[in-house]
Amino acid sequence: SLPAKLINGGIAGLIGVTCVFPIDLAKTRLQNQQNGQRMYTSMSDCLIKTIRSEGYFGMYRGAAVNLTLVTPEKAIKLAANDFFRHHLSKDGKKLTLLREMLAGCGAGTCQVIVTTPMEMLKIQLQDAGRIAAQKKLMAAQAQLSSSSPAGAAEPVVEARTTATQITRELLRSKGIAGLYKGLGATLLRDVPFSIVYFPLFANLNKLGQKDPNVKAPFYVSFLSGCVAGSTAAVAVNPCDVIKTRLQSLQRGVNEDTYSGILDCTKGRQKARAGIAQVVYFIGIAEFLLDMLPKHRA
Numbered sequence: 677s678l679p680a681k682l683i684n685g686g687i688a689g690l691i692g693v694t695c696v697f698p699i700d701l702a703k704t705r706l707q708n709q710q711n712g713q714r715m716y717t718s719m720s721d722c723l724i725k726t727i728r729s730e731g732y733f734g735m736y737r738g739a740a741v742n743l744t745l746v747t748p749e750k751a752i753k754l755a756a757n758d759f760f761r762h763h764l765s766k767d768g769k770k771l772t773l774l775r776e777m778l779a780g781c782g783a784g785t786c787q788v789i790v791t792t793p794m795e796m797l798k799i800q801l802q803d804a805g806r807i808a809a810q811k812k813l814m815a816a817q818a819q820l821s822s823s824s825p826a827g828a829a830e831p832v833v834e835a836r837t838t839a840t841q842i843t844r845e846l847l848r849s850k851g852i853a854g855l856y857k858g859l860g861a862t863l864l865r866d867v868p869f870s871i872v873y874f875p876l877f878a879n880l881n882k883l884g885q886k887d888p889n890v891k892a893p894f895y896v897s898f899l900s901g902c903v904a905g906s907t908a909a910v911a912v913n914p915c916d917v918i919k920t921r922l923q924s925l926q927r928g929v930n931e932d933t934y935s936g937i938l939d940c941t942k943g944r945q946k947a948r949a950g951i952a953q954v955v956y957f958i959g960i961a962e963f964l965l966d967m968l969p970k971h972r973a
Contacts, residue, residue, distance in 0.1 A: 678758060685754045686747035693742045698723060698735035704802040707920040710931040710943075715809055730805050738801030741839045745794040749787055757783035757874055776875035784870030785863065792862045793855040796846075797839045799923050804837070810928045861919035861937055868915065869908045877904035 702722040709716065716722035726734050760779035765771055771779070846854030877900050884896025892900075909916075918940045927933060934940040 678755060681754050681758065682751045685750035689746035689750040690743060693739065693746050697739045697742065698726075701726070701735055701737065701802045704799055704920055705806040707917045708803050708806065708924055708928075708931075710921075710928070715806055715813070725809070726805060729809055734805060737805060738798040738839070741794055741797045741801065745790055749790040749794060752790060753783050753787040753870070756786040757870070773875055773879075776878060777871045780870035780872070780874035781867055783874065784867035787870075788859065788862045788866055791866060792857075792859050795862060795919070796855055796857060796923050797842055799920060800837075800842050800925055801839060803924055803926065807926050807928050814929060858919050858923040861915065861922050861940075864937065865912045865915040865919050869912045872908040872911050873904050876907060877901055880904060 699719065702716075702719045705722050705726075706716060706719065716725060723735060730737065757779055760782040761771060761776070764775040764779055843855065850857075880900035880903060881892050881897050884892035884900070891897075918937055921940055921943075922934055922937070932943060934943065
């Protein structure tokens with residue numbers, strides 16, 4: 677039933693955010709690195725430096741926003757996909773691949789109502805640590821290069837902001853449009869993602885069904901979700917980089933600002949970082965696939 681799917685989707689979203697948020701934080705910080713002071717060389721380097729400078733819970737900076745909004749986001753996404761699949765089916769017949777893709781397109785379009793402000797707030801909180809670390813590093817370098825104590829740079833103290841403070845400031849200065857900055861880029865990422873994910877998951881999951889009326893085993897559905905999610909994430913990764921950079925309000929030293937999607941696309945650093953989340957899913961899938969034959973044996 678639809679209510680059961682919404683509840684399951686919400687629970688799955690909460691668990692997913694808790695498990696992969698550190699990797700998502702690394703993805704955001706890697707994507708925002710440009711031609712300025714590059715703080716991180718890889719996902720593992722980013723996570724290690726984050727723990728050293730901000731502590732273990734620094735990896736979960738901004739997680740409260742996702743944990744709060746992920747349930748309505750998943751509810752809208754799953755409900756919209758079921759709605760469009762139902763109305764695109766003819767007399768209960770099997771959906772064609774094109775119609776499955778159209779249903780996914782509708783789901784991705786609807787979810788940005790929640791996804792855009794959620795991502796907007798999350799990105800500011802996630803990237804604040806990178807910018808603060810960059811400032812501290814430059815202050816330390818200036819102090820080392822200073823010839824006299826009088827010219828020594830003062831230590832940089834990071835002023836931490838909350839999601840509530842960012843929301844109030846955006847609403848005060850730009851109105852509701854401030855929370856929906858990067859809406860076009862979010863659509864550019866989420867619509868293709870859903871177009872790829874939902875049909876691919878449905879068809880992979882069917883391969884594990886011994887009978888059309890019997891649900892596929894849990895491990896088949898899990899692996900289908902991993903493969904479908906990884907494939908969709910790789911496909912839309914360049915759009916995700918553009919979205920992240922457009923939604924970032926603060927910039928590091930010598931980092932470019934962008935006026936829109938085309939301006940960001942033309943930048944020198946295009947879609948080179950941010951496959952950390954994909955690696956997570958692929959790693960899980962490979963591990964489980966490797967274990968299955970041993971289990972059967």
